[in-house]
Amino acid sequence: MIRTDVAVLYVGDEAEKQALLLGEPDLFFTDAGHAPWPLVLVRLDQVDDDRLAELVGDAWHMRVDEAGRG
Numbered sequence: 001m002i003r004t005d006v007a008v009l010y011v012g013d014e015a016e017k018q019a020l021l022l023g024e025p026d027l028f029f030t031d032a033g034h035a036p037w038p039l040v041l042v043r044l045d046q047v048d049d050d051r052l053a054e055l056v057g058d059a060w061h062m063r064v065d066e067a068g069r070g
Contacts, residue, residue, distance in 0.1 A: 010059040
């Protein structure tokens with residue numbers, strides 16, 4: 001199913017994932033399909049453009065840093 005109301009974001013590790021899920025449950029959540037990985041879903045109608053840009057940028061930088069270490 002294609003969803004247009006959420007974005008999937010890489011968060012780096014389980015600790016960061018849990019911090020977001022517990023700290024802002026109205027904004028971040030997960031589901032069974034994403035639970036095993038360091039990913040969160042963000043409700044697009046609950047996040048402003050600046051915060052979303054920050055989250056996407058952080059996710060991108062984490063992935064680039066990991067690729068450079070590999």
